[in-house]
Amino acid sequence: MRQHLTWQHSVTRLLLRCGCRLDDDAIVFNPSSWETHLLNPAAALVLEYSASGDCTEAGVAEILAEVLDDKERPHAGQHARLLLDELVSLRLLVETTAPTDAPR
Secondary structure (H helix, E strand, O other): OOOOEEEEEOOOHHHHHHOEEEOOEEEEEEOOOOEEEEEOHHHHHHHHHHOOOOEEHHHHHHHHHHHOOOOOHHHHHHHHHHHHHHHHHOOOEEEEEOOOOOOO
C-alpha cells in the first residue's frame, strides 16, 4: 500500500451535504465536470470519509473490511485501491501527498 498518500474530495463540502441519498447509495454532483454520479454504499462511505481530511488507503481498506462479505474481506486492500482509483478517475477525489511531521 502507498501509505504516504492521502486523498481529498474535490467536491465542496456544501455539495456533499446537499447530495441526495437513495437508501445507502448517494447522488453527488461534481461542479468541475458538470457530471452527476450515483455512488454505491461503499463509494459513498469513502467519499464521506475523505471529508475528514485524513483519508488514507489503509483507512479505506478498514472501512471496506467492515462492509465486505467474509469471502472478500481478505481482499479489502485491493478493493480500496480500485475504489480510490475509480473515485479519482471520476474527479471526486484527488490524490495528495500526506504532510510530513516537522523536525523536533
